[in-house]
Amino acid sequence: MAYRQLLYFCRDASHQIRQECDNLLADAEADPSPQRHQSLLGCGSALSGTARPPAADLLTRRLDDLLSISYSKFYCFLFKDLPVYWRQLYTDASILKFHLLLLRATHAAHSHQQTVPLDETALAELVKTLDLALILAGAAGERRGRVWVAKALDLLHDAWTSTQADTGANAIRPAKRVKLEAKGDDLSPPPDDMLSSAASFSNFQPFTPPVEKPIPRRPAMSVEAFQTYMDNPSDSTLGPEPLIFTDLVEEWPARTTHPWTKPSYLLSKTFGGHRLVPVEIGRSYVDEGWGQKLITFGTLLRDYIDPSLSPDQVAQNDKSPASKQIAYLAQHPLLTQLPALRDDILIPDLCYTSPPPHPTDSSKDQPEVDEPMLNAWFGPPGTITPLHNDPYHNLLVQVVGCKYVRLYSPLHTEQMQARGKEDGVEMGNTSSLDVGVLEGWDRPALNQQSSPDEQASEERMRRAFKDVPYVDCILNPGDTLYIPIGWWHYVRGLSVSFSVSFWWN
Amino acid sequence: MELYASGNNAWNQLIFDGAEYASKEPTDFTSFQLVLSDPVIERPHASLACTLVNTSKGVQAAGFPDDWMQSQSLKDRVLQSLAAIAGNGTIAVYDREAVKQYQSVSHFQQGTAQRVFTSMGDVSQIVAYETGFAALSTIGQVWTWGDERYEACLCREVSDVSLAEEPGTVAELEDLPTGKVQKLAAAGYLLMALTEGNDLYAWGGHPGLPGFLDDISASPSPVVIEDHDVADCAVGQSHAVVLTVSGEVYTAGANGNGQLGITTETDSPWSRVPFSPGPDRTILSVACGPRNSFMIVQKPSRHT
Numbered sequence: 174m175a176y177r178q179l180l181y182f183c184r185d186a187s188h189q190i191r192q193e194c195d196n197l198l199a200d201a202e203a204d205p206s207p208q209r210h211q212s213l214l215g216c217g218s219a220l221s222g223t224a225r226p227p228a229a230d231l232l233t234r235r236l237d238d239l240l241s242i243s244y245s246k247f248y249c250f251l252f253k254d255l256p257v258y259w260r261q262l263y264t265d266a267s268i269l270k271f272h273l274l275l276l277r278a279t280h281a282a283h284s285h286q287q288t289v290p291l292d293e294t295a296l297a298e299l300v301k302t303l304d305l306a307l308i309l310a311g312a313a314g315e316r317r318g319r320v321w322v323a324k325a326l327d328l329l330h331d332a333w334t335s336t337q338a339d340t341g342a343n344a345i346r347p348a349k350r351v352k353l354e355a356k357g358d359d360l361s362p363p364p365d366d367m368l369s370s371a372a373s374f375s376n377f378q379p380f381t382p383p384v385e386k387p388i389p390r391r392p393a394m395s396v397e398a399f400q401t402y403m404d405n406p407s408d409s410t411l412g413p414e415p416l417i418f419t420d421l422v423e424e425w426p427a428r429t430t431h432p433w434t435k436p437s438y439l440l441s442k443t444f445g446g447h448r449l450v451p452v453e454i455g456r457s458y459v460d461e462g463w464g465q466k467l468i469t470f471g472t473l474l475r476d477y478i479d480p481s482l483s484p485d486q487v488a489q490n491d492k493s494p495a496s497k498q499i500a501y502l503a504q505h506p507l508l509t510q511l512p513a514l515r516d517d518i519l520i521p522d523l524c525y526t527s528p529p530p531h532p533t534d535s536s537k538d539q540p541e542v543d544e545p546m547l548n549a550w551f552g553p554p555g556t557i558t559p560l561h562n563d564p565y566h567n568l569l570v571q572v573v574g575c576k577y578v579r580l581y582s583p584l585h586t587e588q589m590q591a592r593g594k595e596d597g598v599e600m601g602n603t604s605s606l607d608v609g610v611l612e613g614w615d616r617p618a619l620n621q622q623s624s625p626d627e628q629a630s631e632e633r634m635r636r637a638f639k640d641v642p643y644v645d646c647i648l649n650p651g652d653t654l655y656i657p658i659g660w661w662h663y664v665r666g667l668s669v670s671f672s673v674s675f676w677w678n
Numbered sequence: 679m680e681l682y683a684s685g686n687n688a689w690n691q692l693i694f695d696g697a698e699y700a701s702k703e704p705t706d707f708t709s710f711q712l713v714l715s716d717p718v719i720e721r722p723h724a725s726l727a728c729t730l731v732n733t734s735k736g737v738q739a740a741g742f743p744d745d746w747m748q749s750q751s752l753k754d755r756v757l758q759s760l761a762a763i764a765g766n767g768t769i770a771v772y773d774r775e776a777v778k779q780y781q782s783v784s785h786f787q788q789g790t791a792q793r794v795f796t797s798m799g800d801v802s803q804i805v806a807y808e809t810g811f812a813a814l815s816t817i818g819q820v821w822t823w824g825d826e827r828y829e830a831c832l833c834r835e836v837s838d839v840s841l842a843e844e845p846g847t848v849a850e851l852e853d854l855p856t857g858k859v860q861k862l863a864a865a866g867y868l869l870m871a872l873t874e875g876n877d878l879y880a881w882g883g884h885p886g887l888p889g890f891l892d893d894i895s896a897s898p899s900p901v902v903i904e905d906h907d908v909a910d911c912a913v914g915q916s917h918a919v920v921l922t923v924s925g926e927v928y929t930a931g932a933n934g935n936g937q938l939g940i941t942t943e944t945d946s947p948w949s950r951v952p953f954s955p956g957p958d959r960t961i962l963s964v965a966c967g968p969r970n971s972f973m974i975v976q977k978p979s980r981h982t
Binding site: 228231234235237238241242245246248249250251594596597598 | 686688703705706726764765766808809825826827828829836842866884885886887915934935969
């Protein structure tokens with residue numbers, strides 16, 4: 174039966190967790206000193222020993238208790254200070270909960286005397302349980318952790334697709350399944366010939382800003398040539414300057430055989446859109462009312478990114494105001510969460526160079542990273558990342574759609590009017606200037622409407638800012654923008670846009 | 679006297695004579711039940727997994743003791759409300775000279791204080807929330823300090839001269855209409871102050887988490903439960919318990935472990951607990967663990 178392998182896989186993990194807890198408790202009795210912060214015992218002996226198997230309802234209650242207890246710790250600490258054992262406790266509790274949910278769901282499915290697909294709600298709950306562990310807790314833990322979670326999701330996907338096929342052969346299709354297909358929600362990857370004819374994202378651009386100071390565009394460089402470019406800047410106080418490579422990512426499967434521009438492909442790699450992703454809701458992270466939330470990839474696609482995808486016109490006309498908001502999957506290590514999509518891109522060789530330090534402020538330099546840090550940026554037209562700078566060199570690859578980017582050099586940092594600490598969060602890397610408003614592309618956010626005095630000072634600010642030199646560009650699909658460390662950048666999605674950034678030093 | 683409890687019992691922390699329950703996986707209490715009788719019962723201290731209570735036979739413990747409970751001096755201070763442990767593991771202890779803050783239990787055991795505060799004068803109570811502390815001085819001043827990210831819990835303006843991490847007084851809790859603050863309560867991201875005239879104020883909040891009381895902000899707002907005067911209050915991780923002067927108990931917040939002692943939810947955030955202490959008995963005080971609640975009941979004195 175389809176789920177056997179996954180059930181065994183879960184059973185082994187549950188045994189392993191139980192064994193580890195027993196061992197830890199025995200160790201704690203033998204050596205009660207508190208110097209054991211690496212292990213789960215850091216959570217306290219009481220929490221490490223809770224994995225005893227009571228009745229199912231009580232077990233659900235206790236696993237949810239463990240999840241909420243460990244989750245509350247994520248807020249207590251700055252993420253860098255959060256002891257890893259709290260993340261492991263959350264992850265292990267999620268693994269046990271996944272096992273329990275799976276036992277319940279497969280048991281329910283088999284009461285029908287045949288292998289039928291899991292109930293849709295049960296499937297969503299299973300996927301959500303592991304995605305929360307990935308997103309909130311980084312699926313910590315050496316013996317299971319992220320590797321276990323990825324494997325479990327793969328097995329779940331295999332089992333799910335095979336039961337789909339079984340049912341297809343038997344021609345017994347539950348009503349739900351039909352409805353799903355109507356929504357374009359097919360879980361199995363579409364065959365290649367289907368992909369080529371499948372719809373792509375709309376490339377509609379509601380607004381296109383003029384490019385005034387274009388960044389040089391050129392074919393990709395060799396690693397050696399790029400190193401030389403960075404080492405020999407024309408202005409030695411400024412360091413290397415931004416560049417666009419027009420053909421660096423020609424070979425990426427994401428641009429060719431595994432087209433990220435096809436919603437059906439992305440759905441096939443996200444469990445039919447059931448995978449959860451964190452999104453920013455609101456125009457820009459400095460606006461009032463901005464917030465982060467977790468939604469399914471399918472909801473992101475259909476309700477926010479490209480409503481034209483939804484053949485369900487009634488639903489489209491009946492949208493609540495909330496769904497007219499902008500949702501942006503921004504600065505999220507999506508490709509770590511979804512290894513299947515990670516295979517569609519290649520880390521540019523240019524990231525294996527030794528770029529120069531920050532040109533003006535060595536306190537911004539970070540410890541050297543072993544591997545480039547990858548982030549995904551996926552949103553509808555109109556997303557805005559306000560003017561800010563990062564403590565790494567960055568290659569921003571435009572995979573789908575177009576983005577406008579404007580850059581100010583680190584030599585003009587004083588004119589960028591950096592924010593300070595806000596609610597205890599350091600915002601010094603973000604400017605208080607809104608490029609879109611200053612240029613007249615956007616109206617000021619409601620919370621920023623001001624008195625006549627303030628308007629006068631804003632007008633002076635606007636004029637002063639107009640004279641600060643910048644460079645800008647529109648990134649088209651396949652373009653790669655090199656943003657040197659410390660350069661202030663303002664990024665605006667023009668159409669549906671999917672970018673991947675690589676930070677390195 | 680009697681101790682009643684409701685809520686989380688995952689570690690048998692509501693079972694003071696554990697023998698008969700030991701073989702069974704413990705379940706939570708969804709209503710207030712008698713857990714301990716003794717001629718003397720002081721206000722309990724409940725951690726996530728353990729309940730400590732001072733009785734005529736000394737300190738009794740139920741459940742799974744925390745690491746810090748190995749220290750008798752810390753245990754005594756915590757039970758006197760002169761030491762408290764925040765959700766992030768930091769410990770604040772008043773030793774009659776100063777309030778000393780320790781980064782963790784092992785720092786406390788080694789005697790290496792992270793900070794020493796002498797500004798607060800004589801301290802009568804220290805309480806902790808997730809990421810900081812509040813202290814009440816004997817002259818009725820309320821001081822707060824902690825993680826600057828959750829400024830609402832500090833209830834005061836944070837600036838370069840008034841740092842979040844160092845105690846500062848809460849001006850808004852001085853010169854209140856019904857007298858000085860006589861008691862503090864805190865947990866999660868909610869803090870409460872009770873005045874000598876039985877008015878209750880609450881403040882705090884977490885920008886990312888919904889609160890369970892209305893109108894909770896960075897400024898103390900009166901907690902109104904019908905027109906009751908408040909005799910005692912206690913706060914848990916995401917619930918709170920109030921004893922009125924008329925002797926009724928009201929609870930609000932999360933009830934996932936049965937910590938509210940009620941089975942039917944009401945529209946109002948505060949629900950009256952359907953609990954009667956019995957003839958001639960009165961509820962003296964209330965207390966909260968992170969996920970459970972307690973009340974101490976006074977029995978009529980018997981002459982034999």
